[in-house]
Amino acid sequence: MANDIGDVRLLSPSQVFAEPVNSRQFDAALDDAEVLLAYAASNGLLPTSKQDHVVESIVQARQAPQVTAQVVANFWTAYAHLARLAKPVTAASVRACQAASLMKEKFCAVILVSIIIAFSIFLFMNNNTAQDTADLIDQQNAAALKLWQSLQIINSAASGGTQTTAGAQSVAVFSSRVFEDTVEFARKSQWLLQSASRLHFWFNPWWTNIDIQAVTFNDQNPDVNHLLVSPALSTPAEVSAEIVNQIKAYQQIRNYALSLSKTDSIIYGGITTYLLPTFYALLGAYLYGFRLYSRLMRRNTYLPTAAHSARFYIAAIAGLVVGLFGSLLPKSLALSPLAVAFLVGYAVEAFFSWLDDVIAKLKTAASSDKAAATSEEAVGD
Numbered sequence: 001m002a003n004d005i006g007d008v009r010l011l012s013p014s015q016v017f018a019e020p021v022n023s024r025q026f027d028a029a030l031d032d033a034e035v036l037l038a039y040a041a042s043n044g045l046l047p048t049s050k051q052d053h054v055v056e057s058i059v060q061a062r063q064a065p066q067v068t069a070q071v072v073a074n075f076w077t078a079y080a081h082l083a084r085l086a087k088p089v090t091a092a093s094v095r096a097c098q099a100a101s102l103m104k105e106k107f108c109a110v111i112l113v114s115i116i117i118a119f120s121i122f123l124f125m126n127n128n129t130a131q132d133t134a135d136l137i138d139q140q141n142a143a144a145l146k147l148w149q150s151l152q153i154i155n156s157a158a159s160g161g162t163q164t165t166a167g168a169q170s171v172a173v174f175s176s177r178v179f180e181d182t183v184e185f186a187r188k189s190q191w192l193l194q195s196a197s198r199l200h201f202w203f204n205p206w207w208t209n210i211d212i213q214a215v216t217f218n219d220q221n222p223d224v225n226h227l228l229v230s231p232a233l234s235t236p237a238e239v240s241a242e243i244v245n246q247i248k249a250y251q252q253i254r255n256y257a258l259s260l261s262k263t264d265s266i267i268y269g270g271i272t273t274y275l276l277p278t279f280y281a282l283l284g285a286y287l288y289g290f291r292l293y294s295r296l297m298r299r300n301t302y303l304p305t306a307a308h309s310a311r312f313y314i315a316a317i318a319g320l321v322v323g324l325f326g327s328l329l330p331k332s333l334a335l336s337p338l339a340v341a342f343l344v345g346y347a348v349e350a351f352f353s354w355l356d357d358v359i360a361k362l363k364t365a366a367s368s369d370k371a372a373a374t375s376e377e378a379v380g381d
Contacts, residue, residue: 026067026072026075029075029076029079030058030061030062030075031091032079032090032091032092033058033061033075033078033079033082033091034058034062035091035094035095036082036083036086036089036090036091036094037054037055037058037082039086039089039094039300040082040085040086045085045086046085047085053074053078054078054081054082054085055078056078057074057075057077057078058075058078058079058082060074060075061074061075088299088301089299089300089301090301090303092303093296093300093301093302093303094300096302096303096304097296097297097300097301097302100297100302100304102293102294102297105290105293105294108286109286109290112282112283112286113283115279116279116280116283119276119279120276123268123271123272123276125202125203126199126202126203126264126268127268127272129195129198129199129202129203130199130261130264130265130268132195133192133195133196133199133257133260133261134261136188136191136192136195136257137192137254137257137258137261139188140185140188140189140192140250140254141254143181143184143185143188144185144247144250146181147178147181147182147185147243147246147247148243148247150174150178150181150243151178151240151243151244153174154171154174154175154178154236154239154240155240157171157174157236171236172236175235175236175239178239178243179229179233179239179242182229182239182242182243182246183229185246185250186227186228186229186246186249189227189246189249189250189253190227190228192250192253192254192257193215193227193253193256193257195257196215196253196256196257196260196261197212199257199260199261199264200212200260203264203268204260204263204264204267205267208260208263210256210259210260210263212256214252214255214256215252215253215256217249223248223252224245224248224249224252226245227249229242229246230242273323273337274320274323274324275323276323276338276341277319277320277322277323277337277338277340277341278316278319278320278323278341279319280319280338280339280341280342280345281315281316281318281319281320281322281341281342281344281345282312282315282316282319282345283342283345284315284341284342284343284344284345284346284347285311285312285314285315285316285345285346285348286312286345287345287346288311288345288346288347289308289311289312292308293308311348314348315344315345315348318341318344318345318348318351318352319341319344319345322337322340322341322344323337323341
């Protein structure tokens with residue numbers, strides 16, 4: 001029976017349970033319960049006791065012609081018990097795992113690894129070419145000095161006027177050895193020119209605009225019109241002239257190579273120091289995310305969240321920090337900066353814990369210095 005008290009209408013308990021319940025929240029919860037029920041049944045998580053009414057209460061809530069408060073109460077009790085049985089799996093995680101696919105993650109992993117491998121190979125080739133160029137310049141500097149000394153000996157013998165046959169033969173033998181050195185010097189100068197040309201056309205950007213006219217040895221070059229040594233040289237005078245020609249050619253090649261080498265070291269040194277560690281940190285973060293994603297998918301506990309993508313931003317910042325402050329890394333750590341960047345991206349928590357330790361040590365040192373200064377002032381007073 002209903003009683004009217006003023007404007008308020010009171011209902012009897014029988015009327016309360018007879019009133020229908022219809023809400024979006026209940027419908028959504030019922031859908032979630034059915035998803036979770038299917039998961040629990042397929043994995044053998046449902047209780048086997050006949051006195052347990054988890055399944056019955058959820059089925060009745062779905063099939064009841066009129067959802068009363070009693071049906072709702074039984075449903076929520078059964079749903080709570082089902083959630084405890086399936087924990088940590090939820091209906092949302094089951095749906096997310098069903099909708100998600102590892103194929104996209106595998107494709108992204110292949111693309112990221114391919115880019116990093118290609119970029120690393122490119123930088124490796126550049127570093128090797130630059131190192132070969134620098135080594136050849138060092139070798140040719142010493143060889144050019146040796147050729148110049150040999151040139152002075154030949155010129156001194158020629159200016160002294162060799163009177164005897166033995167003296168003339170000695171100069172000829174010496175010129176023959178110098179000719180061999182000149183041929184070897186010209187060969188290495190050609191190697192240096194080829195190595196520098198690889199730096200120019202393979203690695204240096206187009207805006208450097210380095211002139212190659214000075215190292216184009218033909219009739220249009222006013223200083224040196226050839227680079228290869230002619231085998232027709234026979235007299236000491238011809239050998240002396242060829243030595244001068246080769247030293248001039250080497251000077252032009254060296255200027256060309258040094259200009260390229262300096263530009264290359266500025267550009268790719270910055271990329272290797274700052275950009276590449278960031279890429280490797282992102283690779284480490286992606287490996288950690290892929291491993292975590294696969295594990296969550298296997299356990300049906302995956303839920304899409306912005307926290308996963310935030311890890312990549314943190315890893316990129318950490319990789320940049322490794323490049324900027326590589327000197328702060330422990331000296332006992334026998335790893336390259338790129339390996340450290342990869343490990344930092346994979347375990348950013350460990351890196352920031354280490355940073356916190358460094359800050360704590362700095363604070364302790366500052367406090368100790370302050371205490372020492374205070375004690376000194378007290379003793380002075």
